[in-house]
Amino acid sequence: MYLPFNHKAPIADYKVLLPACALLLFCQCMAFAQKSREPLTDAEIDELREVAQQPEKRIPLYVKYLKARSDKLDRLFDDPRYQADRISQIRELLQDIDSLVQEMDDNLDTYARGREDLRKPLKDVISLDRNLQTSLHGIQKKSDTPEGKQYAFLLRNALESVDDSLANAQKLRQEQEEVFKNEKKK
Secondary structure, eight states: OOOSSOTTOOHHHHHHHHHHHHHHHHHHHHHHHHHOOOSSOHHHHHHHHHTTTOHHHHHHHHHHHHHHHHHHHHHHHHOGGGOTTHHHHHHHHHHHHHHHHHHHHHHHHHHHHTTOOOHHHHHHHHHHHHHHHHHHHHHHHHTOSTTGGGTHHHHHHHHHHHHHHHHHHHHHHHHHHHHHHHHHHO
């Protein structure tokens, strides 16, 4: 029977092999860490922390941040001044939108499990999701170019997140309307 390495190898061989494996693992971890970046600025993180227990204030902040990124994304396509570094900015904004939409949805789920009244913030979320859908579909129509292929995957991910968010927000709003209507009757 053939073994890939000699099971009776001297300890010196393992002294070389073990650090090499550790170095490879470290390099892979560093590469992954560089790919994931924080979609929020420090100021935005601080704002969200201040209202962590107040969904009626926290969810509108997510809406505000997402709207700002959507507006910036639209400007990148409309303003010729942004041509130089446009692709990397588009990619970053699409990643930010995708991450923030998912983060906002996680917050909505958490608050809903805590029986919070989210009817008002959900109206804003639904409106935002519809606007994001329109914006992202517009970008998708313009992106059938070699340039567009560089961010097509991120665009599909962002669209999928927004579609899921809209469906979840509409379902949650309907559930909340029923729950709070029944509580009002009691």
